[in-house]
Amino acid sequence: MGLNYLHTMVRVKDLEKSMAFYALLGLKETRRYDSEEGRFSLIFMAPEGQEDRPIELTYNWDGDDALPSDSRHFGHLAYGVDNIYETCAHLEANGVVINRPPRDGRMAFIRSPDNISIELLQNGDALAPAEPWLSMGNTGHW
Amino acid sequence: MGLNYLHTMVRVKDLEKSMAFYALLGLKETRRYDSEEGRFSLIFMAPEGQEDRPIELTYNWDGDDALPSDSRHFGHLAYGVDNIYETCAHLEANGVVINRPPRDGRMAFIRSPDNISIELLQNGDALAPAEPWLSMGNTGHW
Numbered sequence: 001m002g003l004n005y006l007h008t009m010v011r012v013k014d015l016e017k018s019m020a021f022y023a024l025l026g027l028k029e030t031r032r033y034d035s036e037e038g039r040f041s042l043i044f045m046a047p048e049g050q051e052d053r054p055i056e057l058t059y060n061w062d063g064d065d066a067l068p069s070d071s072r073h074f075g076h077l078a079y080g081v082d083n084i085y086e087t088c089a090h091l092e093a094n095g096v097v098i099n100r101p102p103r104d105g106r107m108a109f110i111r112s113p114d115n116i117s118i119e120l121l122q123n124g125d126a127l128a129p130a131e132p133w134l135s136m137g138n139t140g141h142w
Numbered sequence: 143m144g145l146n147y148l149h150t151m152v153r154v155k156d157l158e159k160s161m162a163f164y165a166l167l168g169l170k171e172t173r174r175y176d177s178e179e180g181r182f183s184l185i186f187m188a189p190e191g192q193e194d195r196p197i198e199l200t201y202n203w204d205g206d207d208a209l210p211s212d213s214r215h216f217g218h219l220a221y222g223v224d225n226i227y228e229t230c231a232h233l234e235a236n237g238v239v240i241n242r243p244p245r246d247g248r249m250a251f252i253r254s255p256d257n258i259s260i261e262l263l264q265n266g267d268a269l270a271p272a273e274p275w276l277s278m279g280n281t282g283h284w
């Protein structure tokens with residue numbers, strides 16, 4: 001019974017805003033399908049060199065009043081980064097709230113525009129603790 | 143700003159039941175971390191040969207009353223399969239409800255014990271439509 005991982009799908013309310021968010025994170029569009037008949041778009045976005053590990057954004061043209069949502073069963077998407085301080089500074093400079101700052105030089109959490117929790121993990125060893133992250137408190141939950 | 147995909151995390155209420163479900167699907171445990179202090183376990187499970195594309199099960203030892211949950215922002219996990227009829231028959235024989243049967247020989251949906259939606263897609267071309275799937279109705283939503 002062969003089985004292989006394909007993607008993780010998340011629904012988005014505002015496609016432009018969401019694509020900008022994931023692009024800011026470093027994901028690129030790899031594939032797109034627009035259905036005139038179904039009035040929806042599917043956009044696959046993946047890290048460079050990992051085109052086979054995309055997220056799929058599902059966008060309903062006529063809106064989705066249930067978004068942004070929250071949930072308990074779904075936890076988060078996780079991405080490794082080369083420098084967690086640079087990544088968080090770049091995100092913050094572009095208006096993304098760092099819900100759980102990388103006080104330990106190792107782990108941070110942010111939220112997508114639709115409230116999808118995203119974990120960022122430093123690749124390799126943790127960085128030495130540093131300001132402004134060291135004394136930055138948490139914001140909201142993740 | 144290097145970034146690479148790591149995993150998708152889902153929370154589980156009954157670890158044994160959930161691990162049995164994902165094992166039935168064809169995922170194997172690749173890594174496990176038990177925290178006595180935090181009273182939680184993290185279990186990574188992945189398809190064979192795709193150990194770098196795991197899901198992470200988060201299990202809180204003292205339970206989680208918010209599970210099973212539902213949500214709108216999280217869509218599904220997707221897996222490709224070699225024979226969608228065999229996979230669905232195997233799952234069904236083991237008590238899994240096929241919420242969206244593969245009437246088209248191409249796509250099916252099931253739910254994990256915690257209500258995580260899982261899409262199964264036939265690898266390559268769709269199979270020829272066949273019973274009992276062809277005349278099987280949908281159950282619930284996904």
